[in-house]
Amino acid sequence: MKLDMVIERLEQRLDELMRKSGCSSPAYRHLRGEIEQDRRCYLCGSQKHLKTQCSHYRRRKQRKKYRFQRSQ
Structure with missing residues (x-):
């Protein structure tokens, strides 16, 4: 359950970063x-x-x- 929350937060953060850099998340996934x-x-x-x-x-x-092994 805690892992699901961490994954969700990471996905949200990735989406934020992708928007700031001018890339959309779906486009990134396509590449x-x-x-x-x-x-x-x-x-x-x-x-x-x-x-x-x-x-x-x-x-x-x-x-x-x-x-x-043979050389030793």
């Missing part, structure tokens, strides 16, 4: 949606996930860990 649509994984280019969830990234991370 955010466009940005999220264009996001891609840096390693494989997929739009389904980002780098941290990429299987290529996990494999690279495991290889580095294995090489580090």
